[in-house]
Amino acid sequence: EVQLVESGGGLVQPGGSLRLSCAASGFTFSRYSMSWVRQAPGKGLEWVSYISFGSNTIYYGDSVKGRFTVSRDNAKNSLFLQTNSLRAEDTAVYYCARETNSGWNLDYWGQGTLVTVSS
């Protein structure tokens, strides 16, 4: 069974940093690209970042470019999102999701981790 479990969220002051993690199991992690998607309270989904299975290709959404860094450790079946210079508008549930191999779709999602940016 495919499982994605996020962790690392919490309350942080504006300007602060958090490192989010996503532990993957139930599939060969090193063969799949991954994305981070976030959802502000009561709002819609917003794609944040993508990393290819070999970390060769990385993309970021315009709202986080230059502040967030995605990485992965295939040996540990783990995905990471380093979030720096956090702003109130970064407050959201952050989901990690698996990209399908056949196209640009997200076929499995974790339950999310809540990041709250507030003083």
Added chain:
Amino acid sequence: QSALTQPASVSGSPGQSITISCTGTSSDVGGYNYVSWYQQHPGKAPKLMIYDVSNRPSGVSNRFSGSKSGNTASLTISGLQAEDEADYYCSSYTSSSTLHVFGTGTKVTVL
């Protein structure tokens, strides 16, 4: 990159069919067959319901179907059931640096 446009809400009675539209541009919905649909119940993670415009993942009911015409994609739910009440989001690959663009979301209410 602007979000894809969806109606804020759609409702129907049990057994009826409803259709949710998702309008984009030639740089996303109209330009690629990489439109997907996600169902999200309150407090839960999104679930993939349709991928590549009209394909259903294993385990998804055949009451859900997808299509596309020009810059507009559609999700149809036939034989509406109480458990279908949820938020639905479309998504598309986009040629902009954003990669994935989501729709504004549609709340489906079963009357």
